[in-house]
Amino acid sequence: xxxxxxxxxxxxxxxxxxxxxxxxxxxxxxxxxxxxxxxxxxxxxxxxxxxxxxxxxxxxxxxxxxxxxxxxx
Numbered sequence: 001x002x003x004x005x006x007x008x009x010x011x012x013x014x015x016x017x018x019x020x021x022x023x024x025x026x027x028x029x030x031x032x033x034x035x036x037x038x039x040x041x042x043x044x045x046x047x048x049x050x051x052x053x054x055x056x057x058x059x060x061x062x063x064x065x066x067x068x069x070x071x072x073x
Contacts (some may be wrong), residue, residue: 001014001015001016001017001021001023003015006051007047007048007050007051008051010051010052021053029045030045032044033045033048
């Protein structure tokens with residue numbers, strides 16, 4: 001499984017995990033990450049998500065169409 005080591009820089013470690021501990025399980029959004037007004041998220045939520053969503057991937061295009069993979073002939 002993956003275990004977060006740090007947020008800045010974002011680093012994860014890999015550790016052995018019994019598949020019965022994670023298979024067919026859902027990780028729900030913690031209620032404490034929602035503001036009391038119910039219309040926003042807390043700093044803790046932002047700190048968790050930011051390393052996962054920041055930055056932009058480099059996308060190659062060919063004639064205006066994204067190239068996801070290339071097949072060698």
